[in-house]
Amino acid sequence: MFKKQIIAIAATLLAGHGASALAADAKTVEVMHWWTSGGEAKALGVLKDNLKERGYAWKDSPIAGGGGEAARTVLKARVASNNPPDAIQMLGFTIPEYAAEGYLANLDPVATKEGWDKLVPPPIQRFSKVDGHWIAAPVDVHRTNWIWANKKIFDELKLTPPKTFDELVTAAAAIRKAGYIPLAHGGQPWQEATIFDSAVMSAGGPKFYQQALVKLDTGALGSKTMEKAFDQMRALRGMVDPNFPGRDWNLATSMVISGKAAMQIMGDWAKGEFASAGKKANVDYLCFQYPGTEGTFIFNTDQFATFKKGEASVPGEQAFASTIMDKGVQARFNQIKGSIPARLDVPEDGFDECGKKSMTDLRSALKADAMVGSFAHGHAMPDGPKTAVYDVVTHFFNSNQSSADAVKALVSAVNNSK
Ligand code: GAL
Numbered sequence: 001m002f003k004k005q006i007i008a009i010a011a012t013l014l015a016g017h018g019a020s021a022l023a024a025d026a027k028t029v030e031v032m033h034w035w036t037s038g039g040e041a042k043a044l045g046v047l048k049d050n051l052k053e054r055g056y057a058w059k060d061s062p063i064a065g066g067g068g069e070a071a072r073t074v075l076k077a078r079v080a081s082n083n084p085p086d087a088i089q090m091l092g093f094t095i096p097e098y099a100a101e102g103y104l105a106n107l108d109p110v111a112t113k114e115g116w117d118k119l120v121p122p123p124i125q126r127f128s129k130v131d132g133h134w135i136a137a138p139v140d141v142h143r144t145n146w147i148w149a150n151k152k153i154f155d156e157l158k159l160t161p162p163k164t165f166d167e168l169v170t171a172a173a174a175i176r177k178a179g180y181i182p183l184a185h186g187g188q189p190w191q192e193a194t195i196f197d198s199a200v201m202s203a204g205g206p207k208f209y210q211q212a213l214v215k216l217d218t219g220a221l222g223s224k225t226m227e228k229a230f231d232q233m234r235a236l237r238g239m240v241d242p243n244f245p246g247r248d249w250n251l252a253t254s255m256v257i258s259g260k261a262a263m264q265i266m267g268d269w270a271k272g273e274f275a276s277a278g279k280k281a282n283v284d285y286l287c288f289q290y291p292g293t294e295g296t297f298i299f300n301t302d303q304f305a306t307f308k309k310g311e312a313s314v315p316g317e318q319a320f321a322s323t324i325m326d327k328g329v330q331a332r333f334n335q336i337k338g339s340i341p342a343r344l345d346v347p348e349d350g351f352d353e354c355g356k357k358s359m360t361d362l363r364s365a366l367k368a369d370a371m372v373g374s375f376a377h378g379h380a381m382p383d384g385p386k387t388a389v390y391d392v393v394t395h396f397f398n399s400n401q402s403s404a405d406a407v408k409a410l411v412s413a414v415n416n417s418k
Pocket of ligand 1: 034035040065066067068091142249269300301302377
């Protein structure tokens with residue numbers, strides 16, 4: 001399926017890049033990514049500086065578009081025309097898919113030297129390694145089941161972080177009554193999917209989440225519990241403003257920062273935007289878990305894979321992988337980005353309270369088997385079913401479909417995609 005897509009794209013492109021496209025400057029590493037928001041760009045600066053210190057120039061290839069859909073499309077086209085970048089940001093199942101086709105370089109030499117095996121949590125290694133070989137370097141651990149709230153609005157209305165979904169609904173009504181938008185949302189499929197991660201977890205807990213979104217079990221997908229997840233999505237739809245369609249995630253975050261809206265449900269890259277605007281945790285904004293998901297950790301890890309391009313590019317690519325996994329780099333990068341390090345040995349000093357909470361929660365969720373991959377960000381199911389579930393979730397959010405009908409559509413979409 002994946003190979004066929006690449007070949008199909010290749011057929012639509014003019015052939016002829018050939019080997020010349022591969023003869024890049026050996027002292028330059030071209031890095032493709034989708035980190036173009038204020039917070040993301042600042043965090044990226046940490047990686048760029050470190051690579052420079054190692055004697056390599058960074059050639060920046062940003063492809064704007066939160067969630068990375070646009071970047072993945074461009075990558076397919078570049079691979080098809082035999083002109084991949086040296087390194088690219090990748091998520092979840094995309095990594096083993098490219099590895100299976102033989103495109104990715106083996107990072108074992110640097111991974112073994114630096115002892116990555118002992119540093120990275122197993123649920124993340126599951127995507128960084130194929131057949132026991134390292135093929136991607138994880139830089140962060142993001143978490144999707146967060147709510148970001150404007151503290152001034154919460155204080156003014158005497159609200160505290162809701163502990164149950166019903167409390168969230170009550171708080172949203174009070175916020176609306178006071179003239180604020182309860183929920184800042186960007187109407188793009190990946191953002192609706194991000195909310196769905198939390199709704200499924202809240203409705204059924206980590207075992208149900210795994211059964212439905214990781215194992216794709218028909219019984220779980222078609223269950224009453226799944227209906228409850230859609231009920232939550234329907235209630236959330238009632239909390240947004242009319243201008244949500246198409247809005248970028250960072251513009252939604254700005255609405256919370258400026259006090260136009262009270263909350264946003266988003267991964268902790270949103271925290272990078274608060275930080276970039278000079279806002280402080282528990283002073284200007286609050287961070288708390290989506291109600292009903294406390295104790296669980298829905299993760300989305302950004303990794304960087306490098307492409308096989310011949311001997312000349314090997315030193316640059318290995319140096320780049322070393323940059324990504326550098327202990328100091330992971331501390332500085334993640335403090336800016338809003339995430340926490342993928343390395344478990346980075347101390348929590350320098351992280352704000354939301355970051356420290358994430359670090360503690362990750363460790364306990366790991367023990368309790370409550371750390372699960374984000375469906376929205378490609379860590380729960382492969383690309384085929386992921387796209388099918390995206391369609392169901394987005395259609396539901398943007399129509400008047402009933403939860404019972406959405407669940408039926410979910411079951412058939414997943415079965416057809418297998
Ligand atoms: C995700 C990515 C995050 C964040 C977000 C918004 O796919 O993993 O690091 O940047 O997109 O762009």
